[in-house]
Amino acid sequence: MTQTSVWGKVTSTSPLRVQLGGDPEPLPITPVALIDPALLNVDDLVFCERPARKVFIIGRAQGDGGGGFIGEHRAGEWATPPHPAWVLANGAVLNIADYPKLAAHYEATYGTSNHHGGNGTTTFAVPDTRxxxxxxxxxxxxxxNIGAVTGAKEHTHDLSDAGWAKITGDLDFIRNRRISVPNWSANRQTPSDYSNGSSTASPGVASALGGATDSASNVPPSFVCRYVIRAA
Structure with a gap:
């Protein structure tokens, strides 16, 4: 039996697929891994023995797979993930069978694979950090807590008790202020000239304060990019 040693590249981990050096396409069969398949990542180089009709993976040289660790978030200026081992951090629901390592990472981190969404049995979700x-x-x-989602993009402060925080503390009045009383004269001979007045409230006076029609922006200086997550 002729036995050939050859290097190959992992193109998929679930199911495990290897493209041998010189071949135009990955093998349609699942090779026999003599090392732990869980250690294999997309783009890893594997050393294979190829007897008739079978391929045995007997060694591994870690490929970059875009680099990074499973679950790592990475920022960049790209419209789509730069490598098949990475997915967008956009809240997408994924199949556990397609990305078992990322699902296992969330399981280890949160106690459940569907912390960010999915049913936890066949699907899970990545966080939406957009x-x-x-x-x-x-x-x-x-x-x-890692993975917590806080705050909101927009919020309002209503002019009501619920819309504002309670103000506490003491209120001090300014003392030593005087009210000017006109000098006594023949036309002001009784106290009623000063004590009696109308009990009807004066009509409101319309006012218009200056200012812009839109609220002020409080967005901090920022640079917009796109995040991806190492998934395979």
């Missing part, structure tokens, strides 16, 4: 900033985890507030 129009969001990244914050390094820490503290005991809203930033305490």
């Amino acid at each position: 129009e969001r900033t990244y914050v390094n985890q820490g503290g005991a507030d809203v930033f305490a």
Whole structure:
């Protein structure tokens, strides 16, 4: 039996597919891996023995696969993922069978593969980080847990008790202020000239304050790019 040693490249991990050096397409069969298949990533170089009708993977040289670790987020100026091992961080629901390593990563991190969505049995989702900033985890507030989603792109402050925070503290009055009283004269002879007045409220006076018609922008200086996640 003729036995041939040859290098190949992993083109898929689920199912495991290898394209041998010199071949135009990946093999249509699943090779026998003598190393742990879970260690293999897309673009890894594998050393194969090819006896008749079978291919045995006996070694591995890690390919870059675009680099990075499973679950890593990476920013760049691209419209689509730069490598098949990466997916967009856009909230997409994926099949666990297609990306078992990323699903396992979420399972290990959150206790469930569908922390970001999906049914957790056959599907899971990647986080949707579009129009969001990244914050390094820490503290005991809203930033305490990895994977937490906080804040909103827009919000309003209604002119109501619920729309504003309560103001507490003491209110001080300014003292030593005087009211000017006109000098006594023949035309002001009784106290009623000063004490009696109308109990009817004066009509409101229309006012128009200057300013723009739109609210002020409070968006911090930023640079827009696109994030991808290492999935295979």
